[in-house]
Amino acid sequence: MRYHPISNTLFIKNRTQFCSKMKANTIAILSSNDVKHNNADDVMGFTQNNDLFYLSGIDQEDTILVLYPDAYKKENREIIFIKKTSELIKIWDGEKLTKAQATEISGITRVEWIEDFEMALQYMAFEADGFYLGHNEHLKRATKDQQTQQDRMIAWCKQKYPLHDYYRAAKITRQLRQIKSETEIELIQKAANISVASFKRVLKACKPNIKEYELEAELTYNLIKSGGTRHAFNPIVASGKNACALHYIANDALCKDGDMILMDFGVCYANYNSDTTRCFPVNGKFSERQKEVYSSVLKCLKDGSKLLKPGVIPSDYEKQMASLVEAELIKLGLLTADEVLNQDPEQPLYKKYFMHGTAHHIGLDVHDVGLYSRPLEAGMVLTCEPGIYIPEEGIGCRLENDYLITKEGNINLTEAMPIEIEDIEALMNN
Ligand code: GLY
Ligand code: MN
Ligand code: MN
Numbered sequence: 420m421r422y423h424p425i426s427n428t429l430f431i432k433n434r435t436q437f438c439s440k441m442k443a444n445t446i447a448i449l450s451s452n453d454v455k456h457n458n459a460d461d462v463m464g465f466t467q468n469n470d471l472f473y474l475s476g477i478d479q480e481d482t483i484l485v486l487y488p489d490a491y492k493k494e495n496r497e498i499i500f501i502k503k504t505s506e507l508i509k510i511w512d513g514e515k516l517t518k519a520q521a522t523e524i525s526g527i528t529r530v531e532w533i534e535d536f537e538m539a540l541q542y543m544a545f546e547a548d549g550f551y552l553g554h555n556e557h558l559k560r561a562t563k564d565q566q567t568q569q570d571r572m573i574a575w576c577k578q579k580y581p582l583h584d585y586y587r588a589a590k591i592t593r594q595l596r597q598i599k600s601e602t603e604i605e606l607i608q609k610a611a612n613i614s615v616a617s618f619k620r621v622l623k624a625c626k627p628n629i630k631e632y633e634l635e636a637e638l639t640y641n642l643i644k645s646g647g648t649r650h651a652f653n654p655i656v657a658s659g660k661n662a663c664a665l666h667y668i669a670n671d672a673l674c675k676d677g678d679m680i681l682m683d684f685g686v687c688y689a690n691y692n693s694d695t696t697r698c699f700p701v702n703g704k705f706s707e708r709q710k711e712v713y714s715s716v717l718k719c720l721k722d723g724s725k726l727l728k729p730g731v732i733p734s735d736y737e738k739q740m741a742s743l744v745e746a747e748l749i750k751l752g753l754l755t756a757d758e759v760l761n762q763d764p765e766q767p768l769y770k771k772y773f774m775h776g777t778a779h780h781i782g783l784d785v786h787d788v789g790l791y792s793r794p795l796e797a798g799m800v801l802t803c804e805p806g807i808y809i810p811e812e813g814i815g816c817r818l819e820n821d822y823l824i825t826k827e828g829n830i831n832l833t834e835a836m837p838i839e840i841e842d843i844e845a846l847m848n849n
Contacts, residue, residue: 420478421646422689427526429602430476433595434497437474438488440591445489446543447551447588448576449474450568451482468569469783470553470592472690475499475525479516481533487543494529495543503532549584550576556589556788589788596782597789598798603782604823606691607800608832610647611821613686614693615836617641622837622846627676627702631656634682635670642686651685651692651785658701662815663808665775674701679709681815685785692785694802695833696819703847705840712807712816713840715747719805720818720838723777727801728828733778733791740777744805745769753809777804781821799824800832 441447449471455463467478475484481502490496502508504515518530531539553569577585599607617638624637635656642650653668661667662681674680683696698713700706705713723740745767748754754768762768778801780787787800795801801824806817818838822829837843 421648424524425476425606425689426602427476427524429600430474430524431526432600434474434486436595437588437591438486440594441486441488441551442549442584442586443489444547445487445549445551445584445586446540446547447484447486448540448572449484449486449553449588450572451477451480453568454480467690468553469596469690469788470588473592473596473783475527477501477516477521477525478690483533483536484527485536485540485543487547489547490543491546495539497527498529498531498539499525499527500531500533500536500539503534544580544583547583549586550580551586551588551591552576553588556587556593557786593788593790596787597780597793598796599782599800599823600798603691604798604800604832606689607693607782607821607823610651610686610688610691610693611695611832612835613642613645613647613688614684614695614833616645617684617686618682618695618697618836619846621682622699622843623849625674625680625699625701625703625847627674629674629701631658631661631670631672631674631680634674634680638682638684647686647688648690649687651687651694654684655682655696656684657681657815660810660813660815662698662817663810664815665808676702677706679705679713679814679816681817683817683819690783692781692783693821693833694781694785694819695821695836696804696806696817697836697838697843698816698818699843699847704844708812709814709816710840711751712809712814713818715751716805716807716816716818717838719743719747720803720820723805724803724820724822724829724831727778727795727803727822727824729795729797729824729826731795733793733795736778736795737776740803740805741767741769741773744773744807747807748772751807753807772807772809773805774808775804775806777806778802795824797824797826 452468454465483500485498521530620641621637656670657667658674658680659678678701681698685694726736780789804819808815820833
């Protein structure tokens with residue numbers, strides 16, 4: 420593993436909390452994700468299912484977690500099924516987890532090979548009244564046109580045990596995962612620290628006529644060298660007007676003298692993520708107009724992030740952030756006060772220059788699970804990411820930090836990432 424072992428007390432506590440929310444006499448079954456295939460025998464790689472990871476810490480394919488807190492026999496209360504390792508697997512893929520290692524990582528005493536799952540479950544299923552099964556419940560972009568391991572588990576279980584009750588494990592995990600424990604916050608902080616160092620490296624490398632992907636390479640070099648597991652998402656390195664395409668990831672353009680670069684990137688460390696955005700001038704010196712736009716966005720970030728505190732409802736926060744951006748758009752001469760006064764409230768004018776939300780939960784998922792109707796609470800971690808995009812001027816600016824909500828307000832976990840104009844220019848010119 421590239422990351423330091425995580426104390427299994429995290430996963431033990433997560434399971435205790437999860438089980439306390441299960442209905443009486445039910446079994447929860449959580450499956451790992453598939454290793455996704457590409458062409459021929461090539462694979463795209465493996466990312467663990469986050470609910471399974473949250474409850475077990477096992478970061479390996481072909482894993483099933485079974486929780487049955489009311490089981491008559493104590494040994495059936497929690498079982499982790501893992502891939503049976505063999506000499507052949509060892510020759511081709513290297514070491515896989517032994518049973519003892521799986522116990523050490525997860526704190527689960529009973530470890531079985533995955534091929535024994537169906538038989539073991541059979542004994543427990545007739546004692547139980549229902550099942551909790553995992554499923555991707557992302558609001559807008561849940562998996563479609565492909566069958567996941569979870570989909571197959573649901574189909575198999577319902578076919579085999581049609582008269583049991585069925586419940587959604589994700590309904591419980593999305594509630595628990597919204598509040599981060601101290602260990603989780605440390606892991607997010609670790610990801611954030613790698614992000615800070617990676618950003619500084621990029622600033623030093625940036626110069627006119629460099630390709631966007633060369634800056635991406637600097638980012639990747641530092642990320643991997645520092646023990647980051649992977650990019651949290653495909654990094655956006657967008658110069659000039661490319662910065663106005665919100666999910667630009669081609670990163671293949673030449674960075675022209677006089678343009679500004681928007682870099683939105685995240686580090687995944689031990690499956691926990693950071694998500695930050697910074698903007699900087701290709702030639703190390705912001706133009707007057709870039710400074711104006713940048714200062715507006717920075718003001719929105721500074722003022723807006725203060726709104727992230729306990730009790731705030733995310734939709735109210737978003738409205739207030741929109742007002743902050745609207746006021747800056749007037750200052751920048753992009754809208755007039757009159758136009759704004761007379762606008763159709765259903766179609767506010769600011770949306771032409773600022774078209775996305777500015778706070779999402781972050782944790783095991785970059786856009787982490789959890790309900791946005793839930794008021795903010797201490798222990799939540801959210802991004803704050805206002806932006807202003809002016810394609811006709813070739814300027815797109817977004818600034819993004821990650822904030823831990825505390826009883827007193829919030830703590831910026833990405834505080835160490837340079838953001839003031841003078842600091843960025845100084846680092847680029849040293
Ligand atoms: N890069 C994705 C986001 O900022 O939400
Ligand atoms: Mn981002
Ligand atoms: Mn974000």
